[in-house]
Amino acid sequence: MKKTWRTGALAVAAIGALALSSCGFSGDKGGDSASGSGGGSGESVALTMLIPTYSDGTKGLWEKTISAFEAKNPNIKITLEVQSWENIEGVLSNKIQSKQAPDIYNGGAISSFAEAGQLAKAEEITSPETLANFTDSFSENEKVAGTQYGLPLIASDRALFYNKALMKEAGVTDVPKTWDELLEASKKIKDKTGNPGYGMPLGKEEAQAEAAMWILGAGGSLGDEQNITIENDQTKDAFAQMKKMMDAGVTQSNPGSTQRTPMMSGFVQGKMGFVYALPPTAADIKKQNPKLDYGIAQPATKDGKPVTLGVADRLASFSQDQAKKDAVKKFMDFFFADDQYLAFVKGENFLPTTKSGATAMGSDEALKPFIDLLPSSKFYPTTNPAWSDTDAAFKALLGKLEKSSAEDIAKEIQAKADAAS
Template sequence: MGEAVQRRYTGLTAAVAALGMTVVLAGCGGDSGSGDVTLKLVAADYGTGPENSSEKYWSGVASGFEKKNPGIKVDVTVLHWKDVDREVAEMVKAGKAPDIAQIGAYADYAKAGKLYSADETLAIRTTANFLPSLAEAGKIDGTQYGLPFVASTRLLFYNKKLFGQAGLDAPQTWDDISADAAALKAKGVTYPFALPLGEEEAQAETLMWLLSGGGGYTDDVGAYDIDSAENVATFRWMRDNLVGKGLTGPVAPGKLDRERAFKAFTAGKVGMLNGHPTLMDEAEAKGIDVGMVPLPGADGPTEGSMGVADWMMGFKQNGNRQAIGKFFDFAYSDENVLEFAEEYDLLPVTGSASAAMEADAKHKKLRPFLEALPNSTLTPYGKTSWATVSETIKKKIGSAVAPGNNPESVLGTISTEAAQAEAAE
């Protein structure tokens, strides 16, 4: 599901990074919308315990929807974000697909013809309200099947106290990062720049760096371009100016998972790292004065950020197209979108809810993330090969920055495997 934003965001927190919620709607009544229908909703739990379980949210949405739509019931199942994608896959394989699922990936189901498109289910006003970059990431061959549910972006975080002690200003370029990290190391900071390229969420950390170097995972026409000249240059810089100079801390980047890096930041042991809203709140709760700036690039701040999203989708199996559409339109009201985003420190996926959050003074700290979202670049969710490619990146990318290793060779190997995976789609 996604650096979805918990797991996916665990990357947000172990919970948010978690990505996944599934709403399953199943039942009778057919496509006509008449008669009694029970929609089975399967959703991921973004919470960290019973007190903030996502089941409370979905039960509330289901109750509100049922009151406005007599004859349609919603059967809610909320599963741990680590399990929900697998559980839904098993349901689909067994011929018992939910009507609605909120999980981390949609492409496999869309390619197999198992999902309704947005045009088949949503009111035009609902479809038009999605942020364009997120709506685009939900499309396959120009048709939208994945409905963005929640999102997140990344900024560079720095510890203001440690920076002040070293007499440093916020970094704007790669050279600033390297020089600042050297100064922090001289002051005894454990992780001058925490670079988590371990298997937990390496594909996200990698994309942030690729974007800051003018590259990315794909080219202008959407084909994989992982070993481009820009990407190779980025990893050479990281190898020579951060890792090779001993500025990334006591754990090799390829062995450092994001959760460990985040915990070190909240403990005041990290000078800089790439972070998201949940980490911001967790660090401030521990007394860390967090500074945030756009991702520094080779020549200045990166114009776009990395974005992450989790998805909602409607399955065709039970034929409840109209009922599913009614539920989607209800679920994407500003009230519901904002309630979920606020509970889990995530970002709204609709223009109207984003504007409302940005205008609300209580969300002032989230404004830099909200501003970054419209121009964000997401991982290639629309490729069924992405799951395989992502796993390859997680396993191999850490070696690209190891002193003495050749980034071009490592990225070339990953690129070859990506091309093979794409050819097999």
């Protein structure tokens, strides 16, 4: 029997609601009833935690949280493992195969693991008070066949970062809103300054995100909980425009093998005209190159109408042992309490997924460009069990767009999605 999967589009309304947080949320403090105290007695429990790197500060933020938690719960020890986004899915797969799946996992799509019965239910790894503090639609987006497994960790979206100094040097006066304008502006920057006009990372680190920005910009989508839709006119238009940018020579060298993280360093250092990036990029600029003259605007699209790719990552647990589930619950309640959680969210420059967190951060002006885009956010169809394989197909195949046709790449990715359905 075919199962019914909830669509990731439910998260769009939830993220949009963050922009109205100052008047819409209750301000409850999740986790007060289970702050992590009282863990000093009982049998010792060892937990493993696998997380990706969002920024240079990710590891330090988690280490600080874990240290504070262990101080209140000396019988619980957490071993932290940090991987790049490029490697984390492969590492997770190997751990599952060797029966060493992490007790706490921070990552992307989890529906296939839920379907296989490998995940603990959300109600097993957090208290009712903490669970109720998540914005409702985010919680809905974490449900598979009606059961919630993931705990929404962070929310964000992508915007167009632009280098004002390079634009001025190249004689570009207006920030591009359409594909044609972006291509023309990128050409001028490349011709006049010698720097890449646009950064296009098609390596396996985040090829799916770059593709999604262009597909959404063409008026398309990646599918929903029942169908993955890649091979269509909108995707072909998007891939054709991406190829046009590469063929025009306005991107960095070898875009097909470029990973996002090193490419972003080029923009931060002032050596690139335009890139799509998340809020943490602003923090990286402030830390690494505070004199950079840059701005943030809506993504360029085919028709100029704003749309963006939203991000909603989660924490989940592969724990099956009851003692470990209880220990994970203590950690989750400790982490999602405002004092710990908001320090993490602000440290990574993301948006919160909790009601109380949204209330606390709703007036942050630094997040305004991204908050303004939230109502137009679209999401990966992560509740479709075929999305994991589709995501992998983007990462493995999109780099070939540099030398292959838009039609062929769309067809190959769709074939991988169909095979997983």
